[in-house]
Amino acid sequence: MxxxxxxxxxxxxxxxxxxxxxxxxxxxxxxxxxxxxxxxxxxxxxxxxxxxxxxxxxxxxxxxxxxxxELPAYVDPRLLPCPSTLPRSYEKLGGTREKNPLNTWSHQTSIHSSSPTDERLKGKTVAVKDNVSIAGVPLTGGTFPELLTGKSEYPIPEIDAVAVKRVLESAATVRGSANCEHFSMSPLSFTSASGPVHNAWLHGYTTGGSSSGCAAIVAATQVRKWRRKHGLSPIDAELGEGVDMAIGGDQGGSVRIPASYAGIYGLKPTHGLIPYTGIISLLPLVDHIGPMTTSLQDNMTLLSVLAGYDGIDPRCTPETPLRKNVPDYAGLLRSWTQQKEAKGEWTPQASGRGLRVGVITESLGVLGLSDEVKAVLEAAIAQFKAIGADIQEASIPMHLVGPSIWTIATRSDVTPAQFDQKAFEVLNKHNPAVVNMFFNSTFLNELPNANAMIAKALTHVQELRAAYDEVLKDFDVLLTPINPRVGSKHPEYDMNAGEKMEPAIGATLNTCQFNVTGHPALSMPAGWGKIPDGLGMLPVGMQLVAKRFDDLSLYKAAAAWEVAGKGLDKWNGQAN
Known part of the structure; x- marks a missing residue:
């Protein structure tokens, strides 16, 4: 019956x-x-x-x-690894000092396709943040397996993230996964379950987070190139293996912040331009992945490979181009520079003619912005003026409210799969920021007006977007600092939560706004700053922001600025 x-x-x-x-x-x-x-x-x-x-x-x-x-698990066949990339194997590097001196690598592989569909990335090596699925390779999310899945072993995905499939289709070699911070929840690089990830320019100092391993792996290649250029002796044993490019994730600044500390180029593209399919999510509203590279050229090429609708990711919108319509960013920039060359404008005195650059006034007044970083930004502004750009102040009062909007709009959804006393003790030791996030989420969700406040914050997301859009009617790009301070020393593990969290305070005050509004933002090297507790120097980045789906303008402004001198070439000869 x-x-x-x-x-x-x-x-x-x-x-x-x-x-x-x-x-x-x-x-x-x-x-x-x-x-x-x-x-x-x-x-x-x-x-x-x-x-x-x-x-x-x-x-x-x-x-x-x-x-x-009772239904069997479903695997979308579009995400299964291409047979031309099989078989696969991996080596877990973890904290092995000899092979992994910066603690950048999580698992190393060497995956390539025997039948790529194009050769845009031929000869290039790529690493991906360890929240990105590579079929057959353990996925850690920067944390311990018990906290990730409740089991003693890390999950091994059956699928390739869309980003992984696309770089393999374009003839790149995927060299493996890069360490990241616990649950992708730290702007500094001492919180990974495998231990601190070191800055390639100065061991023992932060390389930023949460895409820390990606930044340091690419920076290892950058340091090698830079030392050769400046006639300095090689330090290969201190760097370990590097790659040409990496794919990082960004929910509040996690591509741009480490790119700035590492002296490389990191793009948080327009939200929805690159599919997030096959990647551990924090919240679809703010989930982004983006290219991290040693050069603008590689950044543009990798963006063209990664971008475009995949038919799966709901973060994509009707504005997301089909893959066949994705711009050739490098080709378009080349055409633009050729036009300027024909007019005699591609010079250190004229490369910026026609560019309108707005310096967000409020970005220079955020909490904790150091004199060292301000000095680098002032020099960058002067360089834009020197190349003939129309550079002006642009006041956006809501920029200072943006971090609060980002926090309330996103924090209530940050809930752990499991959280108990044991988990608290582990996370309190390794990453108090995660504990803080979980406490924040619980606190917000228990407020009597929780739903109303979250809904209100989401309406202000639209107001914040409109505020930037309005100003961008008058400018091609907006300019801000990224990290408020020069890179700090890694804290000791026996420090209390307050001492560990202190260097991270204010780290996202100029970055997280653009995660909720969706505007593209590029971190690029702007100069050098003295470390706060020693005599060494570390890179300082600047952030360029453009209209949504106008990522090309970021590259134009960055390329024009560099005609008068690249940020890393502003070194004063002081060795670390």
Whole structure:
């Protein structure tokens, strides 16, 4: 005997016409006490004469849930690894000093396609943040497996993230996964489960987070090139293997902040331009991945490879171009520079003619912005003037409110898969920022006006976007600092939570706004600054922001600025 539930929609919990046997109902039956418990959580008392009806309806939901639970896991065939990239193997490097002196690598591979569809990345090596799925390679999310899945082993994905598939299709070699910070929740690089990730320019100092390994792996290649250019002796043993480019993730600044500390180029593209499919998500509203490279040329090429609608990721919008319509950013920049060359404008005195650059006034007044960073930004502004750009101050008062909007719009959804005393003790030792996030989320969700405040913050996201859009009517790009201070020393593990968190305070005050508004933002090397607790020097970056889906303008402004001298070439000869 069986019972057929004829449901009109999800509230009654079962598909129209689905047949559930009485045996199944007994296995998943909801009793009256369960109904009363559900009602109590909603501060409701159900009249006894109505209880049986609502219990009956909950039974339908329970049966529906059971049906879904019994379905086999589904793997979208579009994400399965291409046979031309198989077989695969990997080596776990973890904290092995000899092979991994900067602690940049999580797992090393050497994956390439024997039948790529194009050769845009031929000869290039690529690493991906360790929240990006590579089929057959463990995925750590920068944390311990027990905190990630509740098991003692890391999951091994069956799929390649869309970003991985695309670089393989373009003839790159994927060299493996790069360490990242616990749950991608730190702007500094001491919180990974495998230990601190070191700055390639100065061991023992932060390289920023949460795409820390990506930044340091690319910077290892950058340091080698830079030392050769300046006639300095090689330090290969201190750097380990580097790569040409990496794919980092950014929810509040996690591509741009480490790119700035590492002296490389890091792009947070327009939201939805690059699919996020196959990557551990924090929140779709702010999830981005982007290229991290040693040069603008490589950054543009990698963006063209990665961008375009994939038919899967809901972060993509009607504005996201189909892959066949993705701009050739490098080609378009080349055409633009050739036009300027023909007019005699591609010189240190004229490369910026026609560019309109707005310096966000409020960005120079954020909490904790150091004199060292201000000096680098002032010199960068002077260089824009020197190349003939029209550079002016642009006041956007909401820029200072942006971090609060970002926080309330996103923080309530940051909830752990599991969190108990043991997890607290582990995270308190390694990354208090994660504990703070979980406490924040719980606190916000328990406020009596929680839903109203989150909804209000989301409306202000639109107001914030409109504020930038309005100013961008008058400018091609906006300019801000990125990190408020020059890179700091890694804290000691026996420090308390306050001491560990202190260097991170204010780190995202000029970056997180553009995660909720979706505007593209590029971090590029602008100069050097003295470290706060020693005699060494570390790179300082600047941020360029453009209209949504006008990522090309970032590259134009950056290339024009560098005609008068690249940021890393402003070295004063002081060795670290």
């Amino acid at each position: 069986s019972v057929v539930f004829l449901s009109t929609g999800p509230p009654t919990g079962i598909c129209r016409g689905h047949t559930v046997t009485l045996t199944e109902l007994k296995l998943c039956a909801v009793d009256v006490e369960k109904l009363r418990s559900v009602a109590k959580k909603l501060n409701v008392v159900v009249d006894e004469k109505e209880e049986e009806h609502y219990r009956h309806l909950l039974n339908g939901l329970d049966a529906t849930n059971k049906q879904i639970a």
